[in-house]
Amino acid sequence: MYALRQALRAIRKNWIASISTLTTMTLSLTILAGFSLLSLNLNLTLGALQNELELAAYLAPEADPEAVFAQVQELPGVTSAELVSPEAALGTLVTELPYLAEPASRVGNPLPYSVYLQVADPADTAQVAGALRSLPGVAEVEDAQEAVATFLAINEALRLVGSVLIVILLSSALFAIVNSIRAAITARRDEIEVMRLVGATRAFIRAPFLLEGFVLGLLSALLTLALVLPGYSLVTQRLSENLRFVPLVRDPAALAQVALLLVALALLVGIVGSAISVSQYLQEEV
Incomplete structure (x- = not known):
């Protein structure tokens, strides 16, 4: 509970850096979620075309x-x-x-x-x-060689674009977390030094910052889902009215899987970014 209180205190105290991090992570995760849903729908459409080929x-x-x-x-x-x-x-x-x-x-x-x-x-x-x-x-x-070639080209392009996009967006989110935690460490430098002098372990020092990254990741994931899920529902409703012949992903299980993966990814980025910042600081102080 001490570590959690310190993490929430750091988020409030460094609210400008926290908001910047949340904005960057939410934007990155929103783009990533949108691409994931687009990829699911394209795969569904291509699968339907494959069955008709x-x-x-x-x-x-x-x-x-x-x-x-x-x-x-x-x-x-x-x-x-x-x-x-x-x-x-x-x-x-x-x-x-x-x-x-x-x-x-x-x-x-x-x-x-x-x-x-x-x-x-x-x-x-x-x-x-x-x-x-x-x-x-x-x-x-x-x-139907032309249809097959088009089908395979779309699949390959989708994989390539997806891989590049994931790397870019995750790198951006990770960079934001690292900078935010670094700012929190700088603000508490004197407090950390006192804790080290009285014998605090590295795990005790790390815990608040890891929890801060965890909380920032969780909040960004929740904000992303609050934007993406209603937006996706609205888009699919409009498309189904105008393009009834196009299959769209509406399976709650598939959407829940995307949401869970998004939350897990945000938490992982938050924890890894925090760990990188704390490790760099502790190495510098050795």
Whole structure:
């Protein structure tokens, strides 16, 4: 309790440095939380696109549809396959484009047998497409290479930007904590010297400053959540009204996980920053 009282006293006494630290950490954590939620929604959207991504193999007129379909099902990386007859394909086409019904009735059905399949990993699309083209009876393959390349590029860019952003924001928050605790140590330099002269241990001296970093981290995390969660709820509500076809993350468990990780990260930065400042001071005084 002594350490906690000293930590709260230091925060009140050095309120300018404390507010500066809270502002910097809250801004950094807010940007980080916003990027995390954006990343979750992009992953959800990309996952939905991945589930809809199909390869199509069109069979030659002389091919045995059942034999080709059996071979397609045995290809490595294929998660599902469907054999579509010319009649079923034409029926689907006419349903989607009703104005084709009359022309189709006059010229007959020009559509071939086709096999639609999905792969477990979009990166395997080119390999599966090559295997399809090598099968006897397959006349043409549509492999959606552009969609796959876009999907993989977005994922890679997301990882890269996320890594850089995390390093920059955490470094900024850590720098703010280190400076704040350093200011508190400077203000209590004489008091610390007296404690050392009467035999206070390093742990006793460290405790108030570590708790100060802990409290600053906790307060910044709570402020961030107070800004991010209502803001995210408002944004998703507006987007769902205008873009109903876009999937959005609304799972309370997923949002709670982001909130807990944010709090843990803020506390870690606060404690580590405090430990760095105190260690530097104690080394200087040795």
